Amino acid sequence: MPLGCLTSTIFPPSIAKMLKDKEEREKEDIKQSPHNNKSSFPFLFSHAADNKKVKILTPSSFLGQNCKRLINQKSMGRFGKAIKAVKDQTSIRLAKHGHKASLADLDVAILKATSHDENPPDEHLMVEILTLTTDSPLYVASCVNTISRRLSKTRNWIVALKTLMLVQRLLHDGGPAYEQEVFFATRRGTRLLNMSDFRDALKSSTWDYAAFVRAYALFLDEQLEYKMEGKKGIREFSQDLEQHEFMIQGRKGKHGSRSHDLDQQIEFEMQGRIGRHGSCSYVQEGGELTLSAAVTVPVREMTMDQLFARVNHLMQLLDRFLACRPAGGARIQRLVLLALYPVLIQSFQLYKDIVEIMGVLKDKFEMDDLNISHSVKVYGIFRRVSKQYEELDMFYYWCKTASNAKNAEYPEVDKISQKDLDAMDERVKEKSGVTN
Numbered sequence: 001m002p003l004g005c006l007t008s009t010i011f012p013p014s015i016a017k018m019l020k021d022k023e024e025r026e027k028e029d030i031k032q033s034p035h036n037n038k039s040s041f042p043f044l045f046s047h048a049a050d051n052k053k054v055k056i057l058t059p060s061s062f063l064g065q066n067c068k069r070l071i072n073q074k075s076m077g078r079f080g081k082a083i084k085a086v087k088d089q090t091s092i093r094l095a096k097h098g099h100k101a102s103l104a105d106l107d108v109a110i111l112k113a114t115s116h117d118e119n120p121p122d123e124h125l126m127v128e129i130l131t132l133t134t135d136s137p138l139y140v141a142s143c144v145n146t147i148s149r150r151l152s153k154t155r156n157w158i159v160a161l162k163t164l165m166l167v168q169r170l171l172h173d174g175g176p177a178y179e180q181e182v183f184f185a186t187r188r189g190t191r192l193l194n195m196s197d198f199r200d201a202l203k204s205s206t207w208d209y210a211a212f213v214r215a216y217a218l219f220l221d222e223q224l225e226y227k228m229e230g231k232k233g234i235r236e237f238s239q240d241l242e243q244h245e246f247m248i249q250g251r252k253g254k255h256g257s258r259s260h261d262l263d264q265q266i267e268f269e270m271q272g273r274i275g276r277h278g279s280c281s282y283v284q285e286g287g288e289l290t291l292s293a294a295v296t297v298p299v300r301e302m303t304m305d306q307l308f309a310r311v312n313h314l315m316q317l318l319d320r321f322l323a324c325r326p327a328g329g330a331r332i333q334r335l336v337l338l339a340l341y342p343v344l345i346q347s348f349q350l351y352k353d354i355v356e357i358m359g360v361l362k363d364k365f366e367m368d369d370l371n372i373s374h375s376v377k378v379y380g381i382f383r384r385v386s387k388q389y390e391e392l393d394m395f396y397y398w399c400k401t402a403s404n405a406k407n408a409e410y411p412e413v414d415k416i417s418q419k420d421l422d423a424m425d426e427r428v429k430e431k432s433g434v435t436n
Contacts, residue, residue, distance in 0.1 A: 103142055106132045110146050114163045120338050121162050126169050133174065140177045143170070148190045155201040157209040158335065164216055165339050167193070171224060172342075183228050186221060193221035208328035212336055219320040219343060226313050299360050304374055311357050311381055315388065318354065321347045322391050325398065337404050344399055344408065351392065351411050358385060365424065372431050379424045386416035 106129065113125040133139040150163050170178045186193045195217035200206040297306065324343055330336045358381075364370055365378045393413040399405045 103139070106139060106143055107146050110143065110150065110166070113166055114150055114159055116156060116158055118158055118335050120335060121166055121169075126166065129166070130170070130173055133177075137177060140174070140181050144178070144181045144185055144192070148185060148192045151192060151195070152190075155199070157198075157200040157206050157213050160195070160198060160213045161209070161216065161335060161339055164193075164195075164213065164220065168220055168339075168342065171220070179224060179227060183224055186224075193217050193224065205329070208326065208330040209333065209336065212324065212326050212330045212339075215320070215323040216339060216343070219317075219324055222317045222320045223346070226317055229313070299357055302360075304364075304370070307357060307361060308377060308381075311354070311361070314350065314354050314357065315381070315384060317350060318347075318388050318392070321350065322388065322395060325395050337402055340399075340402075341404055341408075344405055347392075348409070348411050351413070354385065355414065358382070365427070368431075372428070375428050375431055379421075379428050382416055382424060383421060386421060389413050389415045 109125050109128045109132070113121040113129065129143065133143050147163055147167060151160060154160050154163070167182065171182060182192060195214050198210055198214050198217075200210045299307070299310075302310070321343065324340060326333070326336050326340065361378050361381065365375060370378065393415065396410050396413065399408070400410065
């Protein structure tokens with residue numbers, strides 16, 4: 001395509017004329033050149049056969065074609081954004097007519113908070129969702145069910161990430177009701193924090209973003225499991241939770257949503273459970289609904305089995321955090337960095353918990369209070385943690401360069417030296433020799 005046809009529409013007339021004249025001069029120079037052959041200027045020719053007419057491709061016309069391609073790409077980008085906006089508006093309209101007013105407001109708030117645009121979830125929408133679900137097991141279950149459907153249907157990394165950011169906020173500020181609802185929903189196979197097979201099917205260039213979504217979900221799942229372990233009464237509510245999930249999914253109405261009668265039935269059933277023996281998230285105690293108490297044992301009073309179980313879980317959680325380090329284009333993506341920030345802050349306490357329990361294990365190891373089996377386990381733990389500390393230090397160094405994490409109060413990572421590991425190895429060998 002001649003440059004003049006394109007430049008006349010995107011450049012002022014004077015510049016367009018200048019570029020067109022330049023194109024004509026270049027063509028004339030090439031025709032008069034003694035080196036006018038395909039071997040001398042292979043990049044200027046396009047042909048189908050040796051005896052066919054040669055098409056001259058000048059630098060100016062090449063630039064014109066690239067300009068046209070760029071314009072088409074931008075147009076497609078705007079068209080894609082328009083399609084995503086239409087999808088969001090359609091989902092919101094369907095949600096408004098799907099339930100009674102209060103549940104419809106909840107679904108609409110969730111859809112707006114997890115829209116396709118790259119802006120983070122709006123704070124006032126987060127607060128609205130938390131307010132609508134306060135002191136209501138029914139609404140908590142409905143909220144989790146809507147979020148689960150959102151994650152199961154989407155193939156867009158932005159929607160998936162914003163939904164997980166909403167889940168993290170609900171787990172942090174929504175209380176134990178959300179913790180139990182999300183915990184059991186995920187373990188029944190619901191698409192909530194189980195995102196290991198997530199792919200962004202729209203673009204091949206979004207692999208790095210989809211990888212962060214998967215790692216982020218795994219961290220949230222591991223963190224939730226760590227919180228839930230040790231709490232009393234978890235298993236006795238599992239059967240109620242399964243029945244509750246069945247009711248929440250329920251029968252579909254004429255337009256694919258729950259009917260008003262079914263909503264009332266669920267609410268009646270949930271209130272009945274609370275009166276009998278507590279709901280799936282609460283226990284009736286003294287006339288008030290409270291979460292079953294958690295068992296907390298000081299680290300220095302734990303048995304060796306308890307210490308090993310806890311440190312293994314902490315190491316697994318640290319591995320999940322280290323896997324959240326973004327790669328490729330995700331390293332500079334604003335939404336990814338915003339999602340990473342609260343996880344980064346939580347890792348500071350995770351590091352302190354590991355330091356505390358490692359100190360207890362080290363004391364027991366040095367005082368020869370352990371048998372050979374336990375000594376070998378402690379040595380293996382120290383070797384694994386030493387590698388994790390190396391990665392953690394590098395991760396923190398990278399985070400300090402990120403624009404939204406420069407001012408965080410990072411802990412000083414106290415690395416385990418190879419000298420200390422060698423000394424522990426010698427002690428284990430000595431114990432093994434004495435035992436034999």
